[in-house]
Amino acid sequence: MNPAIYNPSSTVSRSTPTMTFGAARTPAGCRLSHLQLLEAQSIHILREVASEFERPVMLYSIGKDSSVMLRLAQKAFYPGPIPFPLLHIDTGFKFREMLTFRDEVARSIGAELLVWRNEPAIRAGTNPIKLDTKRCCGLLKTQALLDGLRHYSFDAAFGGARRDEEKSRAKERIYSFRDSTGQWDPKNQRPELWNLYNGRIHPGETIRVFPLSNWTEMDVWQYIHEENIPVVDLYFAKERPMYVRGDVLLPIEQEFMALPGEKPQMVKCRLRSLGCSPCTGAIRSNAETIPDIIAELISFRSSERANRVIDHDQEGSMEIKKREGYF
Amino acid sequence: MATLATETFPIEQFLAQEREKDLLRFSTAGSVDDGKSTLIGRLLYDTQSVYEDQVRCIRGKGSTAPGQIDFALLTDGLRAEREQGITIDVACRYFSTARRKFIIADTPGH
Structure with missing residues (x-):
């Protein structure tokens, strides 16, 4: 057999992190598509964080990006189970269909699902009409997220945010450092060279990790189509x-x-x-x-x-x- | 707008074409005020990779002549950058053409 056409040892397996500049540089006879390249990078990030941090968690928001991120996590550790729990921040205003879907997905893949709600704020009747959207989001999402992460002492949280979604997200690193109060300082971000990630943090600090940073909305839907992701x-x-x-x-x-x-x-x-x-x-x-x-x-x-x-x-x-x- | 979304859309053909695309990563390099962000903003605009609501947000703002779009505002995603008219930190932006997908890192002047 001509090794240029088929050579198992040179085939880029899904487990090899590939970071190349320019066109995908892969062994002869093997060419990664755009989606496969993105997939390989995301899997590399998921594995890096899982091995470097004490208590990682995946923020699962039930949306399309979370669904893709969850599939990537399954692939990254297959046939083992996903080695971290999923955390959903429930504001009490999520669509009913979303909650049913969330529970079904967690059950079907055997993942550990944690749900955190800012109960005092929900009991006080917080809503975007009574307060404004800014304060409502601040209490039901941001505060709930920070409290939830602190409660379980998670030190790394995966999120499905993509840089192409919004222009301040375009400024994010893949490893996004947060100080002990959970805040992001966009003017003080670490360099991120090729596929090298610096995961060192001080006690009390945490990171958010965005494995889908380089995906666009189109990539996400194409992947959902090709992978048949619910x-x-x-x-x-x-x-x-x-x-x-x-x-x-x-x-x-x-x-x-x-x-x-x-x-x-x-x-x-x-x-x-x-x-x-x-x-x-x-x-x-x-x-x-x-x-x-x-x-x-x-x-x-x-x-x-x-x-x-x-x-x-x-x-x-x-x-x-x-x-x-x-x- | 809805006319495209019919069962006649050749999805397999479209996906096959997408699979053939290369991924090119590149970065800008240049001094302060050379127009790096403006050039990238223009590339995004010309490849139709920015949406109308994003263009609407920046219309009439920035430092170019009245009536002209300041394309740098498309990539300067931080408030401090827009206020000072400079790029402070790297931004990654995405666009594609018929043959290739691009990831571009917009850098501060150096």
Whole structure:
């Protein structure tokens, strides 16, 4: 057999971290596709962190990026189980379908699932109308996340954030260091050269790790398609009752979101990005399958987080939230 | 807009084409105010890798002539960078053309 065509020892296996500059430089006869290259990098990061840190955890938000990250974690340690638990920060405003999906996924892959809620704030009736979105997010997401990480003494938390999502996320390192209060200092980040990651932290400090840093929204959907990864049904177009306000379609999950006398209408729509139901708008769409979504993505002219109210509550909104400890 | 999203979309053909694409990583190098971020912003804009809401956010801001888009604002993702009109830290941005996918590191002047 011609070794240039098939040579088991030179074939880049999924376990080999590949970081190359320029076109994928791989042994003769083997060429990694763009997605395989991204996959290999992400798996390398997952393994690095799992071996370097005492108590890693994966932040599982139930969305498409989390679903991809979870599959990568399965692959990284297969046939062993995922060597860290999943942590979901539940604000109490997540879509019911998301919670059902979350429990099903955790059960089906045998992962340990932890859920953390800021109970005092939820009991006090915190919501984005009573407070503003900034303070609501601060209590139900950021504070809950920081408390949850501290409660379990996690020192490294994987998140599914991607650099192409938002311009302050484009400034993130893959290993993102947080001081003892969980805050991010974007002006004081460590250099990250090739595939070398410096995981040294002082007592009390933690890191957030973003294995999907280099993935784009298109890569995520292509991977979901090729790998057949289950995602929440809310991503697919269906007739759903919505409050229609001009271009904005607001899910009817929470009654306090209705204006006086406002009646929901049935609209064929889907969610492009999943967050808390009061702050996540749907888009009109006919995309019922993943190929439909990929086709729709090509035609999109607005960004995936355009429907997230919390990104637009002030100038530099995401950056401020991130500095405070949001992921 | 919804016209593309029909069952006639040749997904397999599209994916096959995507699989053929190379991934190129590159970085800018140059002095302060050479226009590194502006060039990258322009590349993102011309390859249609920025969305309308992102362009709307920066319209009428920045340091270029009135009515012109300051493309550097697309890559200067930190508030301090936009206020001072300089790039302080590296940003990674992504775009693709028909033949290739690109990861570009936008660096501060040096």
